[in-house]
Amino acid sequence: MKKILLAPNPTGTGHNMRLLAIGRKLKHINNNLEITVLLGSRQDIFSQLFESEGIRVIDLNPTGIIDHSKNSHLESDLNWETMISNYFVPTFFNGDKVLKYMNLINELSPDLLISDYNINATIAAITSSTKNVFITERHNFTLVDVEIEDLIIGGFNVNIKEINAAKKNLQRLFDWLIMNSDLVITDKVLLASFKTDVQLLKYKSKVHFVGAMYSERSQGVQLDYGELQIDKSKPYIVGTVSSTTMLKQDKEKNISVYISTFNELKKTIPDLQLVLLGTSDKKQKNDDVIYIPYLPSWRQLIENSLLVISHPGWITVTEVSYLNIPTVFYLPNFMEYHEVEAYRRLEQLGLPVFNGEDSKSFCELIISIMKSDKEKTFSGYKILSPDKNGINKATNLINTLVEEGEPTL
Structure with missing residues (x-):
């Protein structure tokens, strides 16, 4: 042995x-x-x-x-x-x-x-x-x-x-x-x-x-959308908050930008929901914003989403590229220095990235991605997951x- x-x-x-x-x-x-x-x-x-x-x-x-x-x-x-x-x-x-x-x-x-x-x-x-x-x-x-x-x-x-x-x-x-x-x-x-x-x-x-x-995070697990307080009949996007941040205030800023961008998006998609992962100690819902602390198995959640917004943490990058999930990679600023190199690498591969707090510009980028030829927009996935x-x-x-x-x- x-x-x-x-x-x-x-x-x-x-x-x-x-x-x-x-x-x-x-x-x-x-x-x-x-x-x-x-x-x-x-x-x-x-x-x-x-x-x-x-x-x-x-x-x-x-x-x-x-x-x-x-x-x-x-x-x-x-x-x-x-x-x-x-x-x-x-x-x-x-x-x-x-x-x-x-x-x-x-x-x-x-x-x-x-x-x-x-x-x-x-x-x-x-x-x-x-x-x-x-x-x-x-x-x-x-x-x-x-x-x-x-x-x-x-x-x-x-x-x-x-x-x-x-x-x-x-x-x-x-x-x-x-x-x-x-x-x-x-x-x-x-x-x-x-x-x-x-x-x-x-x-x-x-x-x-x-x-x-x-590898599957959890074999054969079906999500209980009701327990998560997600209305499965309505569209949703998933926003992840980095599990490790260099500056604690960036996590709060991250959530704020996600929500303000979501509010802009609802002008175009009125029944849209936002699912935020890693944001609180317990599941909760505030209007159409759903807060979930951690989800070990999230494949079903992201495969049924319109889009994922995530920090360029590499375990997430490899997972969404493997599963071919449309994702925009976001940093609140470059003080999150541990993810700048990954951000630059994804940018060089032609994948959609965004940084900063301009919610209107972020919203415009997301809408353009939703309307785009996904195979062309995410062709960099074939390099990440050949x-x-x-x-x-x-x-x-x-x-x-x-x-x-x-x-x-």
Whole structure:
């Protein structure tokens, strides 16, 4: 029996969801695996989801549920102290967490650790001489991917010298991580116009783009529209609010822009409803605006919607591209710097993007998308999800590494 340790980054639900899909598929193709997940966020939702797949859960914070959407992560001043000392080190490069992961690795003796952009767990695996897989939707640390000019446009007061120094040294650290990982899997298409992609391709023998690693969030679940307070006889659009924001006020601003844009849209579509995901602690309805805190299985909801509006969080990008769901990717501003690179990438692929607070312009864009030739408007989806085999490719690579020591497609 081979032991697999899953270590999702605890900063967002997407990391949990991707490793849930991979863990489920690995169990399906190899009955000789004992899989454990080190769960560090949204344990209230994901403990049951992992356990239902026969995956053992170790709660890294058993005294309380961690939800990173409740707090801000950055200040408007961007310098070494605010970016590295106060944010990056506690969250991604934390010596205490590295040692705790090392202790767990020593106790559990896994044959393989699979990290979903969990830098601390990857460092622990490398320093413990444990075979490891690094799964990522980012081709470097986020700050390295973002141009100084975009940070300034976003409204940050940037100490250019200190941030450039941070970017340079973060690049060195990421390069070390990739060099010492046994296998790197990404669901973000590699483009020659992004310098971090070019740098990652230095290791092309171990770096594999597999496309969307999509798997049903919950098998065979039918949505109860009545319970969700959605009138199924009327059209609706779905707006998602990012589960992790750099600035807490941006989440409130996001909701405000969605609602004001929705009010503009109702002038054209009077019976339209707006379904907001990730906006409150309980389901509620205010006129034609429905608030839903979290929905593990949302395929039926978005497939029956007129349109989805979402931050360019990559787990969502891959899912809507896989399912071919018309989506406009939105940022309230570029202070949400962790999604600027994805925004620029989608923009380059010709997919509809919007940022700012101009509700009338946002409304005009949405109406134009609804009237457009969808196949042409969303042709970029074919680049993001070139086939339907991403999850199979990823798990076959991992399984081969476990069983034979050399990953092959």
